[in-house]
Amino acid sequence: MARTSTMSTRLAGGVVGALVVVEGTSGVLQGYYTPLLTDIARHLGIHDADVNWFEAAQLLLSAIVVPVLARLGDMIGHRKVLIGSLVVTAVASWALAFAPSFPLFVLAWAIQGFYVVWLPLNVAIIHSRARDREDGAALTRRGAGIIVAALQAGAIIGALAAGQLGGILPLWAALCVPAALVTVALAVVILKVPDTGVRAGGTIDTKGTVVLTLGLLALTGGLSLVRLDGFTPWVAAMVLAGLALMWVFVRVERGTDQPLVDIALLTRPTVWPVILTATLFGVSVLGAQGPLSTFARTDPDEVGYGLGLTSATVSYLIGAYVVSLLVGALLFARLSARFSPRAVLIAASFLVAGGYLALIPFHGSVATVVTCMVVAGLGSGALVAALPAAAASAAPPHQTAMATGLTNTTKTIGGAFASTAFAIALVSGASTAATAGESTAGTLSGYMTVWAICGGTALVAGACLFAVPKVAFQHNVDVVEAETGAAR
Known part of the structure; x- marks a missing residue:
């Protein structure tokens, strides 16, 4: 019992402690920008309604990259993919602070959506370290609860901080704050999160990835168009095409030895x-x-x-x-x-x-x-x-x-x-x-x-x-x- 308690403490205070920083940063990203959206719209010279494109672009990209990166994490190591996604998110976050135009801002905002893969990768890292222990499932649940609590706390802190900083700093400086936090989280993972050693091997299912991407593009793209013009025949065609491609995706995955989604x-x-x-x-x-x-x-x-x-x-x-x-x-x-x-x-x-x-x-x-x-x-x-x-x-x-x-x-x-x-x-x-x-x-x-x-x-x-x-x-x-x- 004492040995199990010691293991739990090490897991919580070591790897989970580092991943708390990552998920806390994810929460900040999800809560920080909302109070500043009107200021961002004024800075970019766009209508308030156009900020919906930020969410639409990020949801679209995140729906595509999560299954690909999750599969890649199982193949080559969860830590490696976590670091890679942190690098991409950091670059996109810094780009948001200095993007000079609406299209570039939307592009950077979408790419910042790589952070959505952090939670599944973090849970996989915790599970990989705890799976050989007698109470491994309980440790995974405990660790997941802790990092999700950090995520929610980060969202609260991010919203409050943005409300204060947005009034005293130039917009570009206020937008640098979450970028700096992502950079810190990247350093913490590099220094404090060891490789679990768990590898599935194999290769990325390129055919399945292409079909899934096209299917999700059609589905989410069609749904996004509803916001602009209502439910038109063009929207219906895109949604139906997306559903058909998802059916094709299932058929492709069933016939593949190393599927993107099993x-x-x-x-x-x-x-x-x-x-x-x-x-x-x-x-x-x-x-x-x-x-x-x-x-x-x-x-x-x-x-x-x-x-x-x-x-x-x-x-x-x-x-x-x-x-x-x-x-x-x-x-x-x-x-x-x-x-x-x-x-x-x-x-x-x-x-x-x-x-x-x-x-x-x-x-x-x-x-x-x-x-x-x-x-x-x-x-x-x-x-x-x-x-x-x-x-x-x-x-x-x-x-x-x-x-x-x-x-x-x-x-x-x-x-x-x-x-x-x-x-x-x-x-x-x-x-x-x-x-x-x-x-x-x-x-x-x-x-x-x-x-x-x-x-x-x-x-x-x-x-x-x-x-x-x-x-x-x-x-x-x-x-x-x-x-x-x-x-x-």
């Missing part, structure tokens, strides 16, 4: 519910934050609904939600040790569902909205930590990065679909003020549709997780046991 892995009883949950979870965690912010800013005196918050006070609402994410991530490992990882995943999904569905009747005051979002945030934080850890525990040792990377990729795809669906929902119908004049606010029925979709997809995710064998994710041998009928 379809057999995805069909395992311990894996497919996790990947499906990640897709459904992406709907709320990536798609619902914008509508939450705009609903909070909507003036009830003008349209009869909304909270009428200012840009300053709405940050407290967002802050409460992000803090609840952090708490949920920290509680995940502790609750999994007391109950079971599967039970915690199911409970977390139902918390997300309850929080969003409760917003439908209880959206009339700041107190009720905050309460609902905290409930949803607790479940979301647990899922952010749980999904990559569960995927790592359910996959063979040489495919941990692939499995954890797929949770990020499918979550991104779910978020892309959701952002498009929500954009359509919020403009459906006519939103008019009490004076019968037209308003630019989203419709109340649209917001209720958003909350219903978020809650409904979370309910479906929780139901799917009942298909996971009860012994799943508890120990390395559970991958074999669960798939030979150990559910009872």
Whole structure:
């Protein structure tokens, strides 16, 4: 017992401590720029609506690079790919500070999206170091919870820091701050994270990569066009082409000895519910934050609904939600040790569902909205930590990065679909003020549709997780046991 405790301490204080810096930096990248978007738009001479291209470009690139880099990490070493992605992200972050034009800024912003592979690679590194220990699965969950908590804390710190620094520094100097942090994180990984030695070998599936890239380009590109022109025949054609290419991708991968994505892995009883949950979870965690912010800013005196918050006070609402994410991530490992990882995943999904569905009747005051979002945030934080850890525990040792990377990729795809669906929902119908004049606010029925979709997809995710064998994710041998009928 003492030896196990010592190992846990070394893992937490050594490698996990270094990876905390990486994920904290990832959180800063995700939270830092939001308060500065209006300043960036003014600097680039673009309309506020054009900042949506930043998110669209980054989601598109991240959906493509994660499976490729995750597979590469399994092949040549997770540490090497982590360092490479840090280098690319650092270069892109510095380029953002000095980009002279809108196209170059969008390009740098998209390339900065390489940071999305950090979490699956970090979980794979933790799992690789812990997998030979008796409590390896528990150590992986604990480490994942810690680094995800660092990610959420980084998002909070980043948003607060940007709000302060944006008012006292020139824009270019303020944009240098996250670039400097990425550079520091790169140095920490080089100096403090040793190579795990785990290698799957093989080669990159070039044919599969090309088909997957084209499929994701068609899908996400078509969904992005909906924001500009609505659902046109051209959009429908692109989405259908994307779905057809994804079908071709599955056929190609099944016939390849060294696939980019192991379809057999995805069909395992311990894996497919996790990947499906990640897709459904992406709907709320990536798609619902914008509508939450705009609903909070909507003036009830003008349209009869909304909270009428200012840009300053709405940050407290967002802050409460992000803090609840952090708490949920920290509680995940502790609750999994007391109950079971599967039970915690199911409970977390139902918390997300309850929080969003409760917003439908209880959206009339700041107190009720905050309460609902905290409930949803607790479940979301647990899922952010749980999904990559569960995927790592359910996959063979040489495919941990692939499995954890797929949770990020499918979550991104779910978020892309959701952002498009929500954009359509919020403009459906006519939103008019009490004076019968037209308003630019989203419709109340649209917001209720958003909350219903978020809650409904979370309910479906929780139901799917009942298909996971009860012994799943508890120990390395559970991958074999669960798939030979150990559910009872």
